[in-house]
Each structure stands twice: as structure tokens, then as C-alpha cells.
Amino acid sequence: NAGVTQTPKFRILKIGQSMTLQCTQDMNHNYMYWYRQDPGMGLKLIYYSVGAGITDKGEVPNGYNVSRSTTEDFPLRLELAAPSQTSVYFCASSYQAGELFFGEGSRLTVL
Amino acid sequence: KNEVEQSPQNLTAQEGEFITINCSYSVGISALHWLQQHPGGGIVSLFMLSSGKKKHGRLIATINIQEKHSSLHITASHPRDSAVYICAVLTQGGSEKLVFGKGTKLTVNP
Numbered sequence: 001n002a003g004v005t006q007t008p009k010f011r012i013l014k015i016g017q018s019m020t021l022q023c024t025q026d027m028n029h030n031y032m033y034w035y036r037q038d039p040g041m042g043l044k045l046i047y048y049s050v051g052a053g054i055t056d057k058g059e060v061p062n063g064y065n066v067s068r069s070t071t072e073d074f075p076l077r078l079e080l081a082a083p084s085q086t087s088v089y090f091c092a093s094s095y096q097a098g099e100l101f102f103g104e105g106s107r108l109t110v111l
Numbered sequence: 112k113n114e115v116e117q118s119p120q121n122l123t124a125q126e127g128e129f130i131t132i133n134c135s136y137s138v139g140i141s142a143l144h145w146l147q148q149h150p151g152g153g154i155v156s157l158f159m160l161s162s163g164k165k166k167h168g169r170l171i172a173t174i175n176i177q178e179k180h181s182s183l184h185i186t187a188s189h190p191r192d193s194a195v196y197i198c199a200v201l202t203q204g205g206s207e208k209l210v211f212g213k214g215t216k217l218t219v220n221p
Contacts, residue, residue, distance in 0.1 A: 033209065035211075040213075041213060042113075042115075042197070042211040042212055042213040042214060043197070043199075043211040044211070045208055045209060045210075048208060056208075058208060088152065090154065092154075097141060097142060097201050098159065099156050099159050100144060100146070100156045100159075100199075100209075101156070102146075102153070102154040102155070102156075104152070104153055105152050105153070105154075
């Protein structure tokens, strides 16, 4: 069972570069989430989606964009990467607002 | 003030001890999640509660909606229980979203 798959697991970016973190789930979940986790801090919601074609901002959306063209995929786009975006990123999904399933995380460093 | 507060932040126990981790929240919620984050970073869901009590093996989770408080208990703790335990609440309202506590780091020594 694949569950929630995130890629890449690790990435180093230079300031000003752009990249996309990919997230795919094969459980037909309608809710999907992107979080970031900074050292010693709780998970903070970046963006979420309650279904294909619907996205909403979370607590810390600045510097990021998302799209949800299919139920399965919820990519997170970083434009003009900044050192403040160095973090571990987690994608998660659930059916309605039920049990959460997390990806393994993507560790991003911006130098 | 954070909408979700956990206590303690850090907890060290001896193997076999009974563990309690607390979570208080200040917003209306639809449900509360308890999550476990292993030292390697992976996060797994332990419980989802909207009322009462749930039990799974040595883990018990309770919630008191009126007092806006939940507890996670671990009976007969074991070194493999060492992890960060995270409380998250699903807020009520037009746009449901999850708000996380900062986590409780548990270390169980043999």
C-alpha cells in the first residue's frame, strides 16, 4: 500500500530558485494538507484542500502556491526560495476530516 | 496564546511507568487527533476523538469537550514508546482546519 507519497525526500536550493514538492495519495481521500515543521516548533498549516479544484490558505501560506487538479495529487510550489523556507515539509490526507495519513516528509534547505 | 497547548513539553520516564500527556485547546472543535512522531521523523495517527475515550493496546485517549481538554495515557511504558506525541484539533466553522500543539517529547529509559 503506497498511502501518501512525497518527493523529493531531500533538496538543497539556492536563494531565488523555485521548486515543486510532489504529493500523491492513492486512498481516494478528499482532504489533503501541506505542513511545515521547524525545529522545536509544532506543525504549521501552509495550504489545504477539501477536494479537487478547491484550495485554501492555512497559517503560513506566503511564498507558496498549490493546485489540486486531481483527487490524488496536491503539489506545493515554492517560488523564489528564501532561507526562511528551510524546513521539513509534510503532506497529509484524510477522508473527510477523519484519520490522518502522513507522507514521510521532505527536508528542504535553502542556502 | 496558542490555540492548542500541550504539557509537559518534555517527559522522561522509566520503563514500566504510567505516562500522561495533556492537551488543552481554546477553540471549538469537531475532533481531536493524537499523533506520534518517531525519531526518524515519520508521523502516524494514534487516535481521533470527538467524545469519550478510546483504547488501543497500551494507549488510552480521553477527551472532555466541556473542559476543552484531552489526555493521552500510556500504560506499562517501554523504550520503544520514546517519540514526540502531538495533539491536533480540527476546528469548527466554515473552513475546517487542523491546528497542532508543539508536541511532547517522551523518553522512556530501560
